[in-house]
Amino acid sequence: MAIDKTKGLQTREARELGTTTEATRPGLLLTPPVDIFEDRNAITVLADMPGVRPGHLKIDLHEGVLTITGHADAPDGPNEVAVLEEYRAGTYQRTFTLSEAIDQSQIQATLRHGVLRLRLPKAEQAKPRQIKIQTD
Amino acid sequence: MIVRQLNPWSPGWNAEGNALAQMRRDMETLMKRLTGVTADGSVAGVFPPMNVSEDLDHYYVRALIPGIDASQLNVSVVNQTIAVAGTRQAPEEEGVSYHRKERAEGPFSRSVTLPASFDGARVDATYVDGVLTLTLPKPETAKPRRVTVQTS
Numbered sequence: 001m002a003i004d005k006t007k008g009l010q011t012r013e014a015r016e017l018g019t020t021t022e023a024t025r026p027g028l029l030l031t032p033p034v035d036i037f038e039d040r041n042a043i044t045v046l047a048d049m050p051g052v053r054p055g056h057l058k059i060d061l062h063e064g065v066l067t068i069t070g071h072a073d074a075p076d077g078p079n080e081v082a083v084l085e086e087y088r089a090g091t092y093q094r095t096f097t098l099s100e101a102i103d104q105s106q107i108q109a110t111l112r113h114g115v116l117r118l119r120l121p122k123a124e125q126a127k128p129r130q131i132k133i134q135t136d
Numbered sequence: 137m138i139v140r141q142l143n144p145w146s147p148g149w150n151a152e153g154n155a156l157a158q159m160r161r162d163m164e165t166l167m168k169r170l171t172g173v174t175a176d177g178s179v180a181g182v183f184p185p186m187n188v189s190e191d192l193d194h195y196y197v198r199a200l201i202p203g204i205d206a207s208q209l210n211v212s213v214v215n216q217t218i219a220v221a222g223t224r225q226a227p228e229e230e231g232v233s234y235h236r237k238e239r240a241e242g243p244f245s246r247s248v249t250l251p252a253s254f255d256g257a258r259v260d261a262t263y264v265d266g267v268l269t270l271t272l273p274k275p276e277t278a279k280p281r282r283v284t285v286q287t288s
Binding site for chain 1: 182185186187188189190191192195196198200201202203204226227229230231232233234235236237238239240248250251263265266267269
């Protein structure tokens, strides 16, 4: 049987998420671009969240839905006036659905230089296994 | 059907949520595709996005460049122009298969010209949490000076 590689992790359309949070939280909701790749033991998510300090990052796992939320404060001083504005600070948010094939207790997250690296280890039974054939 | 083609990740017509919000999102997507300007005002396709602001004593240039080595950043100053260049490298991952690759990589360069001159010798650059911040002191002549009005 072929294994569906995307089974372990699926992105939910972030704009869909916007409908539920927009009304409850002021400020801009941003969709961070992500890389998702998979190796034998884990699925890794990289997300660009520039301006988010480690203390302002929240990773929430609830009923198989993983939500990453990072808030970036506008660093402007009190008397600063914008001359050119190409981006705005806001809250980065993205949601993924996890299958049960992820060992949810072993998830690791690091935030470095504005990039979140999330490692989602596969559960034992989801790893590919080589079956040895014994001959007499 | 056109809207669905424009937005391949659209959850489709039967998605939960109210229809009006869905329509607004579709319109925003359409606007973004047509004009390159997103709903939050950022310009698509330009890397890194930069903000410039000023107060009485300084100009501040901030650029969102997540995930690069500060030593790989080249910042240069010519007259009133600040240039930022570098290369964003994808991490070397052995034996992996990608499901999504949305993060931009490769060489980039950007320059901004400020509306007035600044002291190029005293430019201060920091790179924190993926944000490059340049602080450019204004020369004395460019600072606003308080003029006292005398009455006879």
